[in-house]
Amino acid sequence: MHPPARPLDARGSSSRSSRHSTVPTARLPATIYALTAPIEMISKVRSDPSVILRTVLADGAVAGHAAVFGPPSEREVTYVIGRAHWGQGIATGALAELIKLEPTRPLHADAAADNAGSIRVLEKCGFVVTGKSRCFARAREQDIDLVHLTLG
Template sequence: MITLREVQSSDLDRFFEFQQDADAAHMAGFASTNPSDRSIFDHHWHELLSSDDTIVRTIDFDGEPVGSIAAFEDEDSREIMFWTDKRFWGRGLTRSAVTRFLEDFPERPVSARVVVDNGGTLSILQALGFREIGRESSFSNVRAEVVEEILLQLD
């Protein structure tokens, strides 16, 4: 069973482990330049958790933290981002968690960004009604190259 809950300090150790997976970081396209540097990770999460403009939840599956989901203020809308442990990809857990998150926080519009070759995330967002509103090129530290991102929005 999927649940969303407040992030606990013990979750951060798991989130840090998830970030170490090179395949997952590559797929996300955007992560720390040095994903093994815990101080950078801790700084990033401190900023997320202490921001009044950011909503952050842990994705739990049967009592185990398997990912995170957040929405932060970005210009005229909230932008959503999420990360799920690679062991749980392809099982519908992420889609279920994003669905629940969007139900809990019905503020619209909500935007998202996806690297063009991240088919799993793109599929989840499109299935939930996000539509493409543009494309943008950005430098990816993880990939050490410029990547194309699809910009999406849910009204």
């Protein structure tokens, strides 16, 4: 059994307990399922001690998740926030808390070039655009322009 992911409270209020139980799947935002990998991959990620995986909370409710992963020279951040929580500072708050937990620099991130909101979240947290490329996006089932960002 894997230890439960610890929460990040994106609104800055403290959790009542330092323990966080696994959230029942029925409570997770549907947008997370559209973007997550199969259960086997998630289990592998959760068992990797170098991965920092956190549930994002907004006013005590699950809003999404955020993680840091990868080898020391290529540490990368990722996050998914449910659509109902967009535009409220939830992603920015969660990412700001997450990068405090990871001392390794540089940290890397990628965002779809047309996802201005996500690029802005990363920039607010100190990331700068360091490159661009094209790649296949499984969620969109097409090639997209990608922006690479780095936090030094």
